Amino acid sequence: MIGLEINLRGTAGQTLRRLRGAIDPARLSPVAGRAVRNVVRDHLFRLNQERPNQLGGKRTNFYTGAGRATQFVMQGDIAVVSINQVGIRQRFFGGTIRPKTAKYLTIPVHPNAHGKRAREFDLEVVFGEGGKPIALATKGTLRREVTQTRSGTIRRRNVGRRGEIYYRLVRQVVQQPDVSVLPRPDETYGAAISAINTEIDRATGRGGQP
Amino acid sequence: MIFRSPLPFAEAIESRLVRTLLPTDLRTDLLQTIPAELRERAVFSAGVQSVETLQKVSDVVDALVRGEINRADARQTLKEQLGSLGDEVDETGLTDLRSDARLNLILDTNLEMAQGYGSWKQGQDPAILDQWPAQELIRVIDSRVPRDWPSRWAEAGGQFFGDRMIALKNDPIWLRISRFGLPYPPFDFNSGMDVADVDRETAIEAGLIDDNTELLPQDRDFNTDLQASPEVRSASLREALAEALQGIARFDGEGVLRAVSGSQGGAS
Numbered sequence: 394m395i396g397l398e399i400n401l402r403g404t405a406g407q408t409l410r411r412l413r414g415a416i417d418p419a420r421l422s423p424v425a426g427r428a429v430r431n432v433v434r435d436h437l438f439r440l441n442q443e444r445p446n447q448l449g450g451k452r453t454n455f456y457t458g459a460g461r462a463t464q465f466v467m468q469g470d471i472a473v474v475s476i477n478q479v480g481i482r483q484r485f486f487g488g489t490i491r492p493k494t495a496k497y498l499t500i501p502v503h504p505n506a507h508g509k510r511a512r513e514f515d516l517e518v519v520f521g522e523g524g525k526p527i528a529l530a531t532k533g534t535l536r537r538e539v540t541q542t543r544s545g546t547i548r549r550r551n552v553g554r555r556g557e558i559y560y561r562l563v564r565q566v567v568q569q570p571d572v573s574v575l576p577r578p579d580e581t582y583g584a585a586i587s588a589i590n591t592e593i594d595r596a597t598g599r600g601g602q603p
Numbered sequence: 604m605i606f607r608s609p610l611p612f613a614e615a616i617e618s619r620l621v622r623t624l625l626p627t628d629l630r631t632d633l634l635q636t637i638p639a640e641l642r643e644r645a646v647f648s649a650g651v652q653s654v655e656t657l658q659k660v661s662d663v664v665d666a667l668v669r670g671e672i673n674r675a676d677a678r679q680t681l682k683e684q685l686g687s688l689g690d691e692v693d694e695t696g697l698t699d700l701r702s703d704a705r706l707n708l709i710l711d712t713n714l715e716m717a718q719g720y721g722s723w724k725q726g727q728d729p730a731i732l733d734q735w736p737a738q739e740l741i742r743v744i745d746s747r748v749p750r751d752w753p754s755r756w757a758e759a760g761g762q763f764f765g766d767r768m769i770a771l772k773n774d775p776i777w778l779r780i781s782r783f784g785l786p787y788p789p790f791d792f793n794s795g796m797d798v799a800d801v802d803r804e805t806a807i808e809a810g811l812i813d814d815n816t817e818l819l820p821q822d823r824d825f826n827t828d829l830q831a832s833p834e835v836r837s838a839s840l841r842e843a844l845a846e847a848l849q850g851i852a853r854f855d856g857e858g859v860l861r862a863v864s865g866s867q868g869g870a871s
Contacts, residue, residue, distance in 0.1 A: 396609050420730035427731045431800050438743045438797075453674065457743045461718045461797065462670060464725060466610040475609040477670030482609075509703075510679045515689040591734055591803075 397429060397474040397581060416596050418470050421589055426465030426472030428588035429581045433474055434460040436576040450507030455480065456574075474581075487570030497562035499529060506559040516559060530556035615668050615721030621828040622646045623837040624657045625844075627860035629852055638847055639784030644828065644840055648709050651700065652859050659684040664713040678706045708792060715789040719797075720823070723787035726772055726800065727820040735800035736818050737811055740768040740780070744795035752796060755780055764809045769801050771811050773821050786821070 437460035446452060455478075462478040483490065492498050499511040506514075511529050521527035534553030541547055575581075625645035627634070634642070634649060646661045663677040672680075682688045687701035694703040726732065740752065740761075756768045759779035770776045777786040788797050806812050828836055841854060852862050 423725075423728050424730050424734050427725065427728075427735065427800070430725075431735075435799070438741075441743065442745070452744075454744050457797075458674075460743065461715060461722075462612070464612045464615070464718075464721055466613065468610075473610055475612070477609050477612050477668070479670060479673040479676075508675055510675045512679055512688055513675075513682060513703075515691070588734060592730060595733065 396476075397433070397575070398471060416593060420596070421592055422467055422470050422472045423465070424588040424592045425585040426467065426474060428584040429472070429474045430463050430465045432576050432581055432584040433463045433476065436460075436580075437463065437476075437574075440574065446507050448501060448504045448507045450501075450504035453508035472585075481574060483568060484571050484574045487568045489565055489567050491565045497526065497564060498566055499560040500563055500566065501559065502528075502561050503557060503559040511560050514559060517556065518562075519556075519558065526562050528558045528562055529560040530558045532556055609670055611669060612718070612721050614724040615717040616665070617724075617825055617829065618643075618717050618720040618823075619661070619665050619668060621825045621836065622661065623833070623840045624654055624661065625840070625860060626652045626654050626657060626858065627852070628652055629860060629862055633851060633862055635782075636848070636851060637844065639778075640823075641840060641843055641847060642783065643785060643823065644836070645844075646713075648700075650698075654858075656681075656684060656700075660709060660713070664710065664717070667710065667714045668717045674707065674710055677710050678703065681706050681710075712789060712792060716783075716785075716787075719785075719787035719789060722798075723772075724823075727822070729820055732772065732818050732820055733803070735772075735802050736816070737769055737771050737801035737806040737809070738798040739801050740790075741797055741799050742795055743797045746793075746795045750791065750794065752780075752794075762809075769805075769809055769811070771806065771818065773818055 437456045441454055441456035441460070444456065459476050459478045459481045463474065463476045465472050465474045467473075490498060501507050501509070514529075515532065516529040517532050518526045519528040519530050533556035535551060535555050536553055537549060538552045539547060539549050621644050623645055625647040627647055628650055629647075631649045634647065637645075646657050646664075648657070648660065651657060651660075659681060663672065663680050666672045667674070667677055679688070682690075682701065685701055690701060692699055692701045696702045697705050697708065699705060726735065726738070740756065742749070742752070753763070753766075753768065756776075757763070759776055761768055761770060761776045761780070773786075777790075778784055780790050782791040783789075788794075790796055803812070807814060812818075831839070841858075844852075844860065845854060848860075850863060852860050855861050
C-alpha cells in the first residue's frame with residue numbers, strides 16, 4: 394500500500410490564486426486526483442503485461458490487482474492517490490523483510506508455490522547441514538523395491554518419486570527499492586496540471602460558472 | 604510527495620457495508636435471476652448455506668478491500684475455516700468450495716465488485732464526469748482462451764471507434780454487457796476486462812457528445828441502506844428477495860434461501 398499526494402497549493406498555486414472566486418476549488422482537486430489515479434492505473438496495467446512471475450507459475454496478476462486498488466481520497470483541497478494493495482509499498486521502497494511470528498520466511502522456488510502460502514500444501518521440512526531447516530518440500534514417496542523372478546534373479550528398482558522443493562526457508566530477505574513500479578513524478582504531476590487546466594478552461598468557457 | 608500510509612477506499616468499503624449475508628442452496632443459474640440491485644446488497648456464493656463461511660468470506664474480502672491482506676492470506680483463512688488446509692483436491696474444480704479455483708473466484712469477484720463500484724462512484728463526481736464522460740472497455744489480464752468481448756459488445760449494441768469499445772459512462776451498454784447486470788466491472792467471472800476513463804475531447808471526436816453536453820451523475824442508492832441498521836437492511840433484503848423469487852426460491856426456518864423443488868439449475 395502506498396500513497397501519492399497531489400497538493401494543488403504547490404502545483405498550480407499561482408493560477409489558482411488568479412482564478413480564485415471564478416473556479417470552485419471543490420471541482421479541481423477531484424479532477425487532479427482522478428487524472429493521477431488514471432496515470433497510475435495505466436502504468437500498473439502495463440507492468441502487469443511486462444512482468445510475468447519469474448517462476449513461471451500460474452499468474453497472480455499482482456500489478457493489475459494494484460491498478461484496480463488505485464483510487465483517490467480528498468483531504469481538504471489535497472488529493473491523495475492511494476494504492477490499497479499489500480506488497481506495492483515493499484516493492485517501491487524495498488527494505489528488509491523478517492517473519493512476524495514464524496522463525497523463517499518461505500520463499501517460493503517452485504512454479505506451483507507461486508502466489509500460495511506454504512500451509513496450503515502438505516509439505517515436510519528439509520534439513521541441511523547441522524540439522525538446520527533449509528526448505529519445505531512435497532512428501533517423497535520414493536522407495537527401493539526388491540523383487541525376485543522365478544529364475545531367482547534379484548531385481549532392484551526405485552518406485553515413487555522424490556519430494557520436490559517448494560519453498561526455501563530464510564531468516565530475512567533484503568529487497569532493493571524499485572521506483573519503476575510507479576509512474577515518474579513528472580508524469581503524475583503533468584497529468585494533474587493538465588486536468589486542472591482543462592477544468593479551468595471549461596469553467597472560464599462557461600463564464601466562470603463551473 | 605510519496606508516503607507509506609494508504610487511505611481507505613471509502614466508496615469500495617461503502618459497497619461492502621450495504622451487504623447482508625445470504626446463505627443459499629441456489630446455484631449460479633438461479634442466482635442470476637435475482638435482480639441486480641438485490642444481489643448488489645448480498646454476500647452469497649452458489650450453494651453455500653453456512654452463515655459462518657459467508658461471514659468469513661465477507662471478513663476477508665473487507666480486509667482485501669482495505670489492503671490489509673493479500674489473496675493468498677485470504678484463501679488460507681478460508682481454507683482454515685473450511686478445515687481444508689493441506690487437503691489434496693482438484694484445484695481447478697469450480698464446484699468444490701475447497702479448491703483454489705473456486706476460492707479465488709469468490710475472492711476476486713467480490714474484491715473487484717467493491718473496487719469496480721468504488722471507481723464507478725468516484726467517476727460519477729460531476730467534475731470528473733464532465734472531464735471524462737466516457738470510458739473504454741479494456742483487457743487488463745491476458746487469458747489463454749479469451750472471451751470474445753468485441754462480439755459481446757456488438758451484440759449488446761455497442762459502437763466501435765476503430766477497434767476501441769467506447770461508450771458514455773452512463774450508457775446502458777455497460778449494464779447489457781454485464782453478466783451481473785451492473786454498470787461497473789467485473790462484467791463477468793474471471794473476465795480479465797476493466798474500464799479506462801476517456802476524456803471529453805475524445806468523446807466529442809467520437810460523436811458521443813457535443814461540447815455543451817452535461818451528463819447527470821448516477822447513483823446506486825446505497826446511502827439510504829447505510830442509514831438503516833444491519834437488522835433492518837437484512838429484513839428488507841429478505842422481504843424483497845421473497846417477493847422477487849416467488850415460485851423459484853424461498854427462505855426456510857433457518858434463514859437459508861432454498862430453491863423450490865424443480866426450479867434448480869445445473870450450473871455451479
